[in-house]
Amino acid sequence: MKESLYNDAVELLKQLISTPSFSKEENDTAEIIINFFTTHGIPCSRVGNNIYAKNKHYDVNRPSVLLNSHHDTVKPNKGYTLDPFTPIVKDDKLFGLGSNDAGGCLVSLIATFLYFYDKDNINHNVVFAASAEEEISGVNGIELVLPYLGNIDFGIVGEPTKLEMAVAERGLMVIDCVAPGRAGHAARNEGENALYNAVDDINWIRNYKFDKVSELLGESRLTVTVIGTENTQHNVVPSTCKYVIDVRVNELYTFEEILDALKANLKSSFKPRTTRMKSTSIKLDHPLVKAGIALGKGYYGSPTTSDKALMPFSTLKMGPGDSARSHTADEYIYLSEIKDGIETYIKLLEQIV
Structure with a gap:
């Protein structure tokens, strides 16, 4: 059979x-x-x-x-x-x-x-x-x-x-982020560069380590995978910069705890696409x-x-x-x-x- x-x-x-x-x-x-x-x-x-x-x-x-x-x-x-x-x-x-x-x-x-x-x-x-x-x-x-x-x-x-x-x-959460800024002329050093604000946040994301490490799944990880501005002109300081975080979570953290850590440390606003994949x-x-x-x-x-x-x-x-x-x-x-x-x-x- x-x-x-x-x-x-x-x-x-x-x-x-x-x-x-x-x-x-x-x-x-x-x-x-x-x-x-x-x-x-x-x-x-x-x-x-x-x-x-x-x-x-x-x-x-x-x-x-x-x-x-x-x-x-x-x-x-x-x-x-x-x-x-x-x-x-x-x-x-x-x-x-x-x-x-x-x-x-x-x-x-x-x-x-x-x-x-x-x-x-x-x-x-x-x-x-x-x-x-x-x-x-x-x-x-x-x-x-x-x-x-x-x-x-x-x-x-x-x-x-x-x-x-x-x-x-591992759980998966994808987060859309928007770094704030203010448009200005690049030649006159005007405005606030949203791209630089995004880079500051991304550097924090890159270096942050969650304390609780799982024996089965290891660390919870944050990885920035997409970034961009809406600018098409080289001489305009961008007013916003969007980027995406791929979050892989072990069983020792909830999605809410991950979001709390981001809220306490990022200048950017952010929103998870879904919290279903725990x-x-x-x-x-x-x-x-x-x-x-x-x-x-x-x-x-x-x-x-x-x-x-x-x-x-x-x-x-x-x-x-x-x-x-x-x-x-x-x-x-x-x-x-x-x-x-x-x-x-x-x-x-x-x-x-």
């Missing part, structure tokens, strides 16, 4: 690679996933571009585990030498956009769901969701479908982690983590964010593939990684459900 699940998973991934599914444009891959479930005699439902299904013997009185990964992709970068939408198998590698992030995880979790779907001797419900808009943290992704899934007690989020356990994840962690004595440890899996804190940040229950981020390959040219996943992913997910859940 597992060999058949693996073969079906690989063929499904090839179909998904062949079908563009950029964030907010996942309609066609949503249909492919629906057709896959239909072919296997499994009822499923759709909310926006999110697809979900529940095990055959779903019981509202049982605890539920969610299996989730996303089917949207980023756009291919300019370094591709292969057609990003043509699945190519060579030397155990399956090439194609989204193969590693997170197609391999997605199809491995689908295969795992199929394995448990009609079992009537399990003490947990197994719920599956393929989410949209993960790559842009969109509001029509996992948050849209969660209310339809019933009560979820814990979950596995499929992202490429080399099948190691990401038990914690830092998350799962306890090391959680049954999922203990099951992974029993399988010989290590654990770590992940520097990247995922749909895990938007789930109001404990989740373990884990999956086949390597995060270092995500968003790279000529993206690929090893076929053996998919086979290992299915085997690992099944063994993990067999200890629990």
